[in-house]
Amino acid sequence: MAKSTxxxxxxxRDPLIARAKKTLKTSKVLKVKKRRKLARPVIAAQPPALSxxxxxxxxxxxxAVLDRLWSVVMGRRSADPAVSHSARLLxxxxxxxxQKFGEEAVECLIEAVAGNRDAVIAESxxxxxxxxxLWVSAGVGPNEVWDELKRREGISGIAEKAARVKTLxxxxxxxxxxxx
Numbered sequence: 504m505a506k507s508t509x510x511x512x513x514x515x516r517d518p519l520i521a522r523a524k525k526t527l528k529t530s531k532v533l534k535v536k537k538r539r540k541l542a543r544p545v546i547a548a549q550p551p552a553l554s555x556x557x558x559x560x561x562x563x564x565x566x567a568v569l570d571r572l573w574s575v576v577m578g579r580r581s582a583d584p585a586v587s588h589s590a591r592l593l594x595x596x597x598x599x600x601x602q603k604f605g606e607e608a609v610e611c612l613i614e615a616v617a618g619n620r621d622a623v624i625a626e627s628x629x630x631x632x633x634x635x636x637l638w639v640s641a642g643v644g645p646n647e648v649w650d651e652l653k654r655r656e657g658i659s660g661i662a663e664k665a666a667r668v669k670t671l672x673x674x675x676x677x678x679x680x681x682x683x
Contacts, residue, residue, distance in 0.1 A: 569635065569645055576639045592636050600640040604633040 579589035592600050611626035638645065655663055 566645075566649065569631065572632065573635050573638065573645045576635050580639065589636055589639075592633075593640055597637070597640045600633070600637050604630070604637045607633045 576589045576593075579587045580593055582590040584591040584594045592603060607626065607629045611623060611630050614622035614626050635645075637643075638648070
């Protein structure tokens with residue numbers, strides 16, 4: 504057999520990027536786009552209309568679920584990593600926990616772009632779990648996050664971000680109001 508003279512494409516070094524590219528290549532959105540040769544992405548399905556019911560976190564029980572999950576993860580810090588997934592993640596250090604959180608977030612956004620509503624729900628649960636593991640690893644309690652959300656409540660996102668941009672460089676000892 505004659506060997507092919509084609510050069511192989513280099514393999515992506517970051518497994519997260521490789522996985523995201525593979526998923527995007529096989530997604531329904533891109534297949535539809537290629538088939539129709541459109542210049543912009545096609546959204547496979549529109550989300551169902553949302554009602555004007557108060558968000559669950561404003562009521563409280565949903566936040567209680569996250570508080571309980573945080574307590575469980577806190578309790579698993581000293582558990583055997585061979586038995587507990589949370590303990591295994593935490594034993595690897597904050598950098599690995601953050602990497603895993605990032606992977607889950609990318610998986611969630613891929614499913615959202617592909618229009619897979621059920622998968623977005625499942626991946627969102629994974630994102631929240633891994634965010635809580637990250638909080639535990641970084642020594643952050645959910646009440647600190649809830650307090651920050653309450654502080655921002657009623658403030659325009661644009662105004663809040665503008666204020667943050669001006670104070671962030673100062674916090675790092677920089678003499679500029681622009682983030683480097």
